[in-house]
Each structure stands twice: as structure tokens, then as C-alpha cells.
Amino acid sequence: MARGTGFPAVTIVDVTESTNNDVMRLGREGASHGAAVAARRQTLGRGRRGHVWVSPKGGLYFSVLVRPQVPRASFSAIPAACGLGVLDACHALGARDVALKWPNDIIALTGEKDGSKLGGILVEVGESAAGAFAVCGIGVNLTRPLREVIRPAAVHDGMVGALPPAYLDECLDGTAASAAGDFEALATTFRDAVISRVDAWAQALAAQSQAEGPLAPLLEDYQVSLALLGHAVQVVSPSGELLGEGTFAAVDALGRAFVLQANGHELRFSSEQASLRARD
Numbered sequence: 001m002a003r004g005t006g007f008p009a010v011t012i013v014d015v016t017e018s019t020n021n022d023v024m025r026l027g028r029e030g031a032s033h034g035a036a037v038a039a040r041r042q043t044l045g046r047g048r049r050g051h052v053w054v055s056p057k058g059g060l061y062f063s064v065l066v067r068p069q070v071p072r073a074s075f076s077a078i079p080a081a082c083g084l085g086v087l088d089a090c091h092a093l094g095a096r097d098v099a100l101k102w103p104n105d106i107i108a109l110t111g112e113k114d115g116s117k118l119g120g121i122l123v124e125v126g127e128s129a130a131g132a133f134a135v136c137g138i139g140v141n142l143t144r145p146l147r148e149v150i151r152p153a154a155v156h157d158g159m160v161g162a163l164p165p166a167y168l169d170e171c172l173d174g175t176a177a178s179a180a181g182d183f184e185a186l187a188t189t190f191r192d193a194v195i196s197r198v199d200a201w202a203q204a205l206a207a208q209s210q211a212e213g214p215l216a217p218l219l220e221d222y223q224v225s226l227a228l229l230g231h232a233v234q235v236v237s238p239s240g241e242l243l244g245e246g247t248f249a250a251v252d253a254l255g256r257a258f259v260l261q262a263n264g265h266e267l268r269f270s271s272e273q274a275s276l277r278a279r280d
Helices: 019-028 072-092 183-206 216-224
Strands: 011-016 036-042 059-066 098-101 105-108 116-128 131-141 232-236 242-251 257-260 266-269 275-278
Touching: 011 019, 011 183, 019 036, 019 059, 019 116, 019 131, 036 183, 059 183, 072 098, 072 105, 072 116, 072 131, 072 183, 072 216, 131 183, 183 216, 216 242, 232 257, 242 266
Parallel strands: 011 036
Antiparallel strands: 036 059, 059 131, 098 105, 105 116, 116 131, 232 242, 232 275, 242 257, 257 266
């Protein structure tokens, strides 16, 4: 058990094909809530919509098993809970100017109009004898690689084009410890923060009417953490087609993005339909 948490210790490996695959297997075998695997490198990492997630040394690639006692239909809010947990961990480590990019990216607020990609989240759902569970896969760029480089053309946010990479070490304030420090302690910090957010969400969801929507308990914190909220954006399909332009006005309790056009018409998009980019 990890000291003081009651959760299993994070399993640390040097290299694996995919931590999501590893934890999915653990979940099907009946592993408990909070089980996690962290790797220094992945050989078959993946992101949303099957995009390649380039996983060289210098990153933290980890997956966490969660078994929230909520209806499976509510699992759609888990990526938002995970994203907030990752932000909590970054802040606890001393990172500044980090935010979420709807729906599933962790970004550093740099001079780039869309920011730079610090990390990403992929949640997959599985079944076991103990019931449905989710695997929260998270990749965070820790330090700039000396030799292997993260190729921007391969680090996608689910759209044509890509965000330039950012590194946690370069987001830390002058008093924070290096992100290249104790790898197990770092992985445990992120795992515990993710579990804390998922547990708080599940507890709050159980106390509310299901009609309010699965994201409702997180919505205020989630929207405050969104980098492009209130800004002019382009709405782009997975194939790169421009679907519309307007102001990113809100996210609803189902996780859909609302974009308000200049003519007052409101567009609504799920994360499967579109991604958002800052408009020039």
C-alpha cells in the first residue's frame, strides 16, 4: 500500500507497450480502485481517436484504475475529473500557468495562441466480475529530452495539426523541486490527485439528481480551468473541416462545448464531434 493513502503502491516500470493496456488487464483481473502503473517510456502509446502518443524518455506515462460507484452512463465525466486531478498535482508541485484545453489536454499557457501541450488524457472503460471500471491514461512531459525529441507532428489534440510540446520542469517556479526527481513519488502524487478528484465527483454525483448531468458536480471548477473559455475559437472536425467560429461560451453538464456565433446562434459539440482552436 502507498503510505498514508490506503491505495496500492504505484507499479513502476522502465518501459511498456501501453500503461492503459496494463491497467485494463489488471481491472479485468479484479484489481482494486486506485491501482496504477507508471512507465518512463511507452512503445505503443495512444491518444484520443487512435492518434499516436509519442512517449520518449523524459515523460511520465501512467494509468489509474477507478471503480466509481456511479451509473456507467455517468462515466463520461471521468476525463474532466482526471484533468482537474492532473492540474491539482501540477499546482502541488509548484507549476504555474497550466490549464485544461477542452476536452482532454493539459496545456502550458505560453506565447502560442493555443498554448503548448504539457499532457493528455485517454479514458477507456472495461468490465470485470466486480462491475464496470475506467482506466485513466495520462501522459505528462516532464523534462525536455536530450536526444529523443517529441515530434510536434505526432503529438495531436485530436485534430489536423498539432500543439508544440511543453515540459513540466519549465513550468515550475524557482522554489519547486525538479520534475526529474523521485519518479515513484511523482507518479504517486499524480495518482493520488486523480483519485481524490474522481472520489469527490462520485460522492457529489450520488447526492444529486441524475437529471442534472454527470459533469454537474465538477462544472464550476472545470470551466474555471479551461484556457479558451470566453475567447474566440474555431470549431474543427476530426478530419480538419471548419465547422464554425464564435466565442467559446460554456460547457454543459454533459460535457458539450457551447460556441456562440456573431449572429447569436449557439452551436453545441461533443468531444467526439470537434475540437477547439484559438481563432487568429
